[in-house]
Amino acid sequence: MENLWEFGEFSFDTTKNVKFSVAEDLGDCNGIESLCSNFGFFEDDPSQEEELLLSTNQQKYHHQPYLDYEAFDNFNIDMVHFDEQQCPTRILPFCDRKKDNQYYQPSPLTPVEILKNYGKGFKRLSPDEGKILHPVNDFDLVTDNQNESKLSTGDIMKIAGTRFIQSSSSSESISGLILNHPFGFSFSGLSDEEKEDVSLAESLLACAEKVGYQQFQRARNFLPHISSLSSKTGNPVKRVVHYFAEALFQRIDKETGRVSSNNTQKIETLFDPEEVSKDLNPTLIAFFEELPFVKVSMFTCVQALIENLKDAKKIHVIDLEIRKGLHWTILMQALQSRTECPLELLKITAIATGNTYTSKLIVEDTGKKLEDFAQSLNIPFLFDTIIVSNLSHLREDLFKKDSEETVAVYSQFALRSNIQQSDQLETVMKVVRTINPIVMVVAETEANHNSKSFVNRFIEALFYFSALFDCLEDCMKGDEKNRMIIESLYFSYGIRNILAEGVERKSTDVKIDVWRAFFARFGMVETKLSMKSLYQAELVAKRFPCGNSCTFDMNGHCLLVGWKGTPINSVSVWKFI
Incomplete structure (x- = not known):
C-alpha cells in the first residue's frame, strides 16, 4: 500500500529568477x-470539445503559398x-544548482522539508534604484500589501499544501515545524474567495491522500463536494481543481471496476494531443500567440x-x-x-x-x-x-x-x-x-511527472498545471473559447495521463x-x-x-x-x- 508520506522521488525547488538584460537597452x-x-x-x-474534434479530424491538407505562415x-x-x-x-546572480549524480534517484525529502522549501515562496523580480532587478519574496508582497496583491493559483496551492501537512501532522510534529509560513493555520489576510479556494484545494489533497492509500471509496466520498464547488468556468483555482477531480473520478472508477480500462482507452483515442499538435488548428495558434x-x-x-x-x-x-x-x-x-x-x-x-x-x-x-x-x-x-x-x-x-x-x-x-x-x-x-x-x-x-509514486505525480502535476491555468487566466482574458478548449481537451488529457498507471500513461515528463x-x-x-x-x-x-x-x-x-x-x-x- 502506498504511503502518502513517502516522497522519496519528489521535491519542490526554490527557484531564483534572473534578469538577463540591462534595463531597456x-x-x-x-x-x-x-x-x-x-x-x-x-x-x-x-461543447466546444466536439467542435474541435470534428475540425481536427476533418482537416484537409493541401499546398499553399509560404505566406500561409503569416496567417497564424x-x-x-x-x-x-x-x-x-x-x-x-x-x-549576474545566476543560480547554479548542484547536479544529482544518480540517475532517477533524487535525495529523499520529508513532507515538512518539501513544503518548507516550497513555502518560502518562489522569487519574483522587483525593480530597485539600479538597472539590475533583484529577487523579492512573494509572501512578503502579499502580507505587506494584501489589498493590492492577488494571490496566484500557485500561491493558493502552496498555502493549501502547508495547511494540509500541518493539519495531518501530530501535535508533536506541529511543535517542531520549521515552515514559518506567514499564514499558518489561519486564513489571516486572505479574501473570502481565497479562503474558499484554499479549502477547496485542501479537500482535493485529502482526496488524493485516500487514493494514495488505495482507500478508493473514502476518496470517492470527497469528490461530490469538490465537484460542487469547482467549475470549468470559475477562477483558475476552481478550474484546475475541477479537472483534477475529474481525473481522480476516472482513476477510482477504473480501480474499483466501475469502468473498464478498455472503455477508457477507447475514449482517449478520440483525442490525442501528440497527434493533433503535429498540425495547427485555431486553438493551438491562439496558444502559441498569447502564451x-x-x-x-x-x-x-x-x-x-x-x-x-x-x-x-x-x-x-x-x-x-x-x-x-x-x-x-x-x-x-x-x-x-x-x-x-x-x-x-x-x-x-x-x-x-x-x-x-x-x-x-x-x-x-x-x-x-x-x-x-x-x-x-x-x-x-x-x-x-x-x-x-x-x-x-x-x-x-x-x-x-x-x-x-x-x-x-x-x-x-x-x-x-x-x-x-x-x-x-x-x-x-x-x-x-x-x-x-x-x-x-x-x-x-x-517537470517530474515520471515518479512511480501516485502521490508524488499528483502533487507535481497539481503545481505544474496550476501555473499553466494561472497563465491562461492572465494571457487569454479576451479569448475564453480557446482557453476553455485548451483546458478541457489538452490540459485535461495531460492531467488524466499523469494520474494514470502503467501502460495507460502514454507520455511523461522529467x-x-x-x-x-x-x-x-x-x-x-x-x-x-x-x-x-x-x-x-x-x-x-x-x-x-x-x-x-x-x-x-x-x-x-x-x-x-x-x-x-x-x-x-x-x-x-x-x-x-
Whole structure:
C-alpha cells in the first residue's frame, strides 16, 4: 500500500529568477515594438470539445503559398545586431544548482522539508534604484500589501499544501515545524474567495491522500463536494481543481471496476494531443500567440543554433519533431542577414513516425511551405523526410549526408513522447551519436511527472498545471473559447495521463537533471548558453502583454523558463565529447 508520506522521488525547488538584460537597452534596439513581427537575433558579427474534434479530424491538407505562415504567426523579423558596448556582458546572480549524480534517484525529502522549501515562496523580480532587478519574496508582497496583491493559483496551492501537512501532522510534529509560513493555520489576510479556494484545494489533497492509500471509496466520498464547488468556468483555482477531480473520478472508477480500462482507452483515442499538435488548428495558434513559453523556447533554441553554425556554409539540421516548422522560418531569416559567411545551402531533414496518410501529408505540406519560404528569401534549400513506423527503426543510413555539411540536431519537445518507450529513445540517441553533430539543441518540459509514486505525480502535476491555468487566466482574458478548449481537451488529457498507471500513461515528463544523466551515457556534454541567447529569451518574453510574469532561472548551463517562478520549459545545448 502506498504511503502518502513517502516522497522519496519528489521535491519542490526554490527557484531564483534572473534578469538577463540591462534595463531597456535591448528593448529599444532597432525600434522593436511589435510582438508578432519584430523579434530579432544577436549576430556573432557585431461543447466546444466536439467542435474541435470534428475540425481536427476533418482537416484537409493541401499546398499553399509560404505566406500561409503569416496567417497564424507573422515572423517578418527585423534582425537585431548585438552591440557589445551598448549591452555589455555582466556577471549576474545566476543560480547554479548542484547536479544529482544518480540517475532517477533524487535525495529523499520529508513532507515538512518539501513544503518548507516550497513555502518560502518562489522569487519574483522587483525593480530597485539600479538597472539590475533583484529577487523579492512573494509572501512578503502579499502580507505587506494584501489589498493590492492577488494571490496566484500557485500561491493558493502552496498555502493549501502547508495547511494540509500541518493539519495531518501530530501535535508533536506541529511543535517542531520549521515552515514559518506567514499564514499558518489561519486564513489571516486572505479574501473570502481565497479562503474558499484554499479549502477547496485542501479537500482535493485529502482526496488524493485516500487514493494514495488505495482507500478508493473514502476518496470517492470527497469528490461530490469538490465537484460542487469547482467549475470549468470559475477562477483558475476552481478550474484546475475541477479537472483534477475529474481525473481522480476516472482513476477510482477504473480501480474499483466501475469502468473498464478498455472503455477508457477507447475514449482517449478520440483525442490525442501528440497527434493533433503535429498540425495547427485555431486553438493551438491562439496558444502559441498569447502564451510566451513556446516562442521564448523556440527563439532561444534558434539563437543557439545560429551561434554554433556561424562558420558553416552548408548547414544540415536534423529535426526530431518538425510539426509545422515555424522555427525554420525564423532561422532562414536570421541566416539571410549573414554577411561574413554567406550561406551556400540549408538542408533540413525531418523525422516523422507513423504510417498514416495524414502524418505523411502534414510533413510534406510543411516541406513545401518551407521550400516556398526559402525561395522568397533567395536561400538555397533542400528538404528531406525520414518516415519510420516508430523510432526503433531509425538508422544512420536513412540520412542523406554530405561530408561538406555541418550537421546539427534540433529537438523541441520531441523526446518526452518517447520516455515511456525507452528502446525508441535509446535508438534515437545512438543514431544521433553516430552522426556526431556539431551541436544538439533541446527544449523540453521541466517537470517530474515520471515518479512511480501516485502521490508524488499528483502533487507535481497539481503545481505544474496550476501555473499553466494561472497563465491562461492572465494571457487569454479576451479569448475564453480557446482557453476553455485548451483546458478541457489538452490540459485535461495531460492531467488524466499523469494520474494514470502503467501502460495507460502514454507520455511523461522529467526534469533537466534526469536528461543530463541520460545524455551523459552517450558522451554528451552540456555547453553554456551564451548571454546573447539569454538576452534573446528575455527580449521575446517582454513583447507579450503578460511577459512580466514569465520568469527565468539557470540550472547549471540550462535555461528554465517559468511562470511566476514555477518552471515550465527548459532549453539546453549539447555537444559530443
